[in-house]
Amino acid sequence: MGEEGEERVQIDISSLEIEELLSIFIGILANKAWQYMGLRLIPGRGELEKDMGKAALAIDCAAFMADRLSPRLPETEARRMKAMITDLQINYAKNA
Helix, strand or coil, rough: CCCCCCCCCCCCHHCHHHHHHHHHHHHHHHHCCCCCCCCCCCCCCCCCCCCHHHHHHHHHHHHHHHHHHHHHHHHHHHHHHHHHHHHHHHHHHHCC
């Protein structure tokens, strides 16, 4: 169990399709980029931290994977992913 009332489900990641794995990885990298830009708190740490080099790496890797994954997604999902990457890139430019 996680937080009160929240049940954790274990998933065998080896059973996931490549598109599902890439979506998960992109989400993780996007979250790390927000943390490295100092815009989200890193769990377990009391204050924001900023490392723009790591933020750039996370954004670049997420953008590469999203670019490769987008043609395999429904149009609405591909647009959502592109918007997420664009939002990261804009925030990076504002905070660099």
